[in-house]
Amino acid sequence: MDISGKTAIVTGAASGIGLGIATALAEAGANVVMADIQKDAIEQAAHGLSGTNKRVMPVRVDVTQEQSIIDALAEAERNFGKLHIACNNAGVPMHGTKMVDVPPGDWAFVMGVNIWGIIHGIRHFVPAILKHGEEGHIVNTASVAGFQNRRGTNQGPYSMSKYAALSMSEALEHELEGTNIGVSVLCPGPIATNIARGARNRPDHLGGPQVRENDEAVLAERLATSGLDPKKVGERVVDAIRTKTFYAFVSAVPADVIRARHRRIEEALTSPWVTHY
């Protein structure tokens, strides 16, 4: 797909991967609606890009709220006309705590942003792209955590949310077969972003901002030392849209762990309890 002159919306665009995607799309000539829950940060980020003659627009959005997505879409269409590309990218972390100890509010937070954010995006951005008939593309941000649960990280709720992102993307690809709308599922390994501090952007209706000094420090340290520059992830996304790549891996991938999981599933399928489907 040719990106130049098209309109894109990117959620979670004030920081990290979302900012990297917004930057790369703007550099490829797209009009970019930069959407984020952090009002000041998204205005600043958009200002940074518009200063370089890019056609960008900031909008405050809370992806956990359907009406907020509807309002952001309306603003995008008012400003730039037809929407062609939607990147459902906003996400928050949840690691360092065993599932038996994760309180319901924290489950609701990770599901609200990482799963419902994508559901609202599918329900509203996809019809907006389909209605004009021109080419389009959806990018959902999952993770390598969507293919395996890594021992020792205690990130069951986060991983669950990324398996959901992967599954919704696969189902969406099936549903959009025969249309001119492509789907990619972005699967980054470690990227140097602010995700470790994600609970600080927790919306009030999901319990309000939270500081997790210890968990934040461990994850922040790992990403700062081993994480890829988010700008590279933006370039990966632009390439995935141009080449219609579905599984868009980027950065270090625990390929052996993923393969071992798949082998275990295949072995289980040889059980005498399994009948022809």
Ligand SMILES: NC(=O)c1ccc[n+]([C@@H]2O[C@H](COP(=O)([O-])OP(=O)(O)OC[C@H]3O[C@@H](n4cnc5c(N)ncnc54)[C@H](O)[C@@H]3O)[C@@H](O)[C@H]2O)c1
């Ligand atoms: N950093 C990594 O190593 C990594 C790896 C794999 C996947 N991911 C995924 O990449 C995506 C982006 O994360 P990041 O690493 O850039 O983190 P980040 O914290 O740097 O950026 C996330 C952005 O999402 C915004 N956001 C949070 N809640 C929101 C809400 N309710 N509505 C709208 N915006 C909201 C934040 O304000 C922030 O600007 C997430 O889905 C994350 O799970 C990150």
